Amino acid sequence: MGRIVLENVTKSFGETQVIPPLNLEIDDGEFAVFVGPSGCGKSTLLRLIAGLEDTTSGRILIDDADVTEVSPSKRGLSMVFQTYALYPHMTVRKNIAFPMRMAGLSEEEQEKRIMTAAESLNLVDYLDRKPGQLSGGQRQRVAIGRAIVRDPSAFLFDEPLSNLDAALRVGMRLEITEMHERMQTTMIYVTHDQVEAMTMANKIVVLRAGVIEQVGSPLELYRAPQNLFVAGFIGSPKMNLIDGPQAQKHGATTIGVRPEHIDVVESGGAWTGTVGVAEHLGSDTFFYVHGTGLAETLTVRAIGDVSLKHGDPIQLAPRATEIHRFDADGLRLP
Amino acid sequence: MAIVAQNSKYGKAGRTILAWGVGLLFFFPIFWLVLTSFKTDADAVKPEFLFFFTPTLENYLNMTENYDYWRFATNSVITSVFATLFTLAVGIPCAYAMAFNPSRGTKDILMWMLSTKMLPAAAVLYPMTFLTKSMGLFDTHFLVIMVLSLINLPIVVWMLFTYFKEIPKEIIEAGQMDGVNTLGEIREILIPLAWGGIASTALLCFIFCWNEAYWTVRLTTTEAATLSKLIEGNRAPEGLFFGRLSAVSAAAVGPIVVLGWFCQKQLVQGLTFGAVK
Ligand SMILES: Nc1ncnc2c1ncn2[C@@H]1O[C@H](COP(=O)(O)OP(=O)(O)O)[C@@H](O)[C@H]1O
Ligand SMILES: [Mg+2]
Numbered sequence: 222m223g224r225i226v227l228e229n230v231t232k233s234f235g236e237t238q239v240i241p242p243l244n245l246e247i248d249d250g251e252f253a254v255f256v257g258p259s260g261c262g263k264s265t266l267l268r269l270i271a272g273l274e275d276t277t278s279g280r281i282l283i284d285d286a287d288v289t290e291v292s293p294s295k296r297g298l299s300m301v302f303q304t305y306a307l308y309p310h311m312t313v314r315k316n317i318a319f320p321m322r323m324a325g326l327s328e329e330e331q332e333k334r335i336m337t338a339a340e341s342l343n344l345v346d347y348l349d350r351k352p353g354q355l356s357g358g359q360r361q362r363v364a365i366g367r368a369i370v371r372d373p374s375a376f377l378f379d380e381p382l383s384n385l386d387a388a389l390r391v392g393m394r395l396e397i398t399e400m401h402e403r404m405q406t407t408m409i410y411v412t413h414d415q416v417e418a419m420t421m422a423n424k425i426v427v428l429r430a431g432v433i434e435q436v437g438s439p440l441e442l443y444r445a446p447q448n449l450f451v452a453g454f455i456g457s458p459k460m461n462l463i464d465g466p467q468a469q470k471h472g473a474t475t476i477g478v479r480p481e482h483i484d485v486v487e488s489g490g491a492w493t494g495t496v497g498v499a500e501h502l503g504s505d506t507f508f509y510v511h512g513t514g515l516a517e518t519l520t521v522r523a524i525g526d527v528s529l530k531h532g533d534p535i536q537l538a539p540r541a542t543e544i545h546r547f548d549a550d551g552l553r554l555p
Numbered sequence: 556m557a558i559v560a561q562n563s564k565y566g567k568a569g570r571t572i573l574a575w576g577v578g579l580l581f582f583f584p585i586f587w588l589v590l591t592s593f594k595t596d597a598d599a600v601k602p603e604f605l606f607f608f609t610p611t612l613e614n615y616l617n618m619t620e621n622y623d624y625w626r627f628a629t630n631s632v633i634t635s636v637f638a639t640l641f642t643l644a645v646g647i648p649c650a651y652a653m654a655f656n657p658s659r660g661t662k663d664i665l666m667w668m669l670s671t672k673m674l675p676a677a678a679v680l681y682p683m684t685f686l687t688k689s690m691g692l693f694d695t696h697f698l699v700i701m702v703l704s705l706i707n708l709p710i711v712v713w714m715l716f717t718y719f720k721e722i723p724k725e726i727i728e729a730g731q732m733d734g735v736n737t738l739g740e741i742r743e744i745l746i747p748l749a750w751g752g753i754a755s756t757a758l759l760c761f762i763f764c765w766n767e768a769y770w771t772v773r774l775t776t777t778e779a780a781t782l783s784k785l786i787e788g789n790r791a792p793e794g795l796f797f798g799r800l801s802a803v804s805a806a807a808v809g810p811i812v813v814l815g816w817f818c819q820k821q822l823v824q825g826l827t828f829g830a831v832k
Contacts, residue, residue: 235659273728293731300732306725310747319743320733367733377732
């Protein structure tokens with residue numbers, strides 16, 4: 222079990238309030254991702270749940286028990302740190318065994334779980350090495366191994382992949398997602414990378430300056446961003462945001478159209494412009510279009526290889542049903 | 556550094572000579588002390604016997620037979636060892652809390668602790684003497700151990716704090732997440748990780764305790780008197796017994812010189828606060 226509830230939780234460091242009153246529910250078995258720009262309070266929120274920071278006010282419940290005053294060691298949660306935080310003086314085996322030894326598990330049980338974890342994480346050959354002799358990816362695996370052996374009610378990850386190179390990151394992302402599918406244990410995952418959030422989460426929590434901007438599944442956030450911040454943050458490349466007369470025509474202060482919802486047409490396009498940069502990826506082509514009079518640059522994604530190049534005129538047809546409308550406060554209009 | 560590197564051959568030789576020169580300069584008084592300890596009191600003051608004299612063991616024999624050297628030495632060992640252990644037992648949890656759970660006042664407390672070292676010892680000599688006498692603690696091992704501990708605690712906490720600061724906070728937090736309590740955290744993670752630093756701190760603390768003279772001389776008479784007191788007792792105002800005094804001094808500094816010799820590496824690390832890796 223691992224149902225986590227935050228009730229009116231706030232956190233201040235001295236005079237500065239980092240988390241204004243915040244309410245959040247994470248259901249048992251969910252893969253929740255906290256995403257937002259750096260410095261928005263994701264780590265702080267995770268550390269509040271872990272118990273590594275004290276709440277300034279409010280309550281934290283794990284499986285309906287109030288743990289606000291409970292020390293981190295007694296909350297039954299596991300954490301994987303960005304810097305791995307392995308014990309440098311212990312071998313991989315001892316690192317993984319550590320939480321079990323502290324919990325007083327029998328030697329046999331420890332050994333059994335170490336082997337299971339090591340096999341699933343490809344660490345069998347490295348059990349007798351010290352962390353200093355491992356690569357970044359292996360260290361992160363050890364940190365994950367140390368987290369899973371104690372059977373926590375939830376896993377907490379704080380940007381676990383951001384110290385790895387791009388190729389490894391994709392591999393580890395898949396491994397963690399698979400691990401979640403297999404174990405069905407609650408996971409809370411912090412990242413500033415919206416691609417990680419979209420690919421891994423059941424539930425994305427978008428944060429800005431300690432405030433939850435929106436909570437929802439990846440597709441809910443993609444299809445119906447509740448405000449301009451979420452609209453601009455979720456999706457890659459970013460949604461095109463247009464204000465002015467073009468927006469007023471739709472009865473909004475700002476309209477947003479995702480690059481994949483603008484078609485490149487031969488003639489009769491609603492918008493025209495000049496190709497600035499064309500990125501040919503084979504499967505798709507990205508155009509960065511200038512001179513439309515709508516925004517400085519419009520990003521357009523065309524399927525397949527479209528052979529327009531720098532300086533060519535381009536005609537664009539936004540799909541009317543895919544236009545997002547926002548009011549003067551940046552909130553979504555129905 | 557670049558210039559030194561270019562002329563590395565001469566630079567290295569020069570530095571070696573310089574190091575030896577400074578080393579010998581510092582070592583000379585000890586050498587002279589040991590030399591004098593093998594002279595009779597009469598020979599010790601005669602310049603013609605500066606290097607050439609008939610060595611005698613009389614001073615050393617005299618010391619063990621008449622002055623009960625071993626009792627003073629035992630007291631020195633007991634008080635220094637227990638004071639060091641007690642200082643670490645208090646200092647490690649203290650520095651741990653300051654390094655990993657700092658509050659707004661932590662820096663001020665550290666400064667305040669160090670500032671106690673700025674108080675002239677003489678200023679509290681009379682209160683201390685009266686208090687300890689009226690409490691019946693005068694000339695007891697307990698008193699000496701407490702005094703040695705307390706005067707070394709600030710520097711020990713400072714040193715440990717500096718070493719603990721080098722341990723990433725996440726490792727300590729990982730321990731907490733892994734279900735270990737504070738004591739376990741200190742035993743399983745902190746002490747193994749800061750072992751080098753703790754060892755050099757302990758060593759330095761032990762040496763300070765061993766060499767302490769102001770309080771050990773004044774707060775003891777016989778029962779808890781340390782080697783410092785023995786030296787002090789052999790000091791004659793007329794300056795007559797240089798041979799005897801030298802033997803006592805040599806026997807007092809001897810153990811610490813040997814200890815220091817074997818732990819050179821740790822000591823250098825301790826004194827430079829880990830700056831030399
Ligand atoms: N221990 C601390 N003391 C003071 N301010 C802090 C502390 N930890 C975090 N902050 C501040 O809280 C804000 C949120 O930090 P953090 O949660 O680490 O952001 P994120 O993980 O989203 O990048 C930042 O402005 C940061 O400066
Ligand atoms: Mg962070």
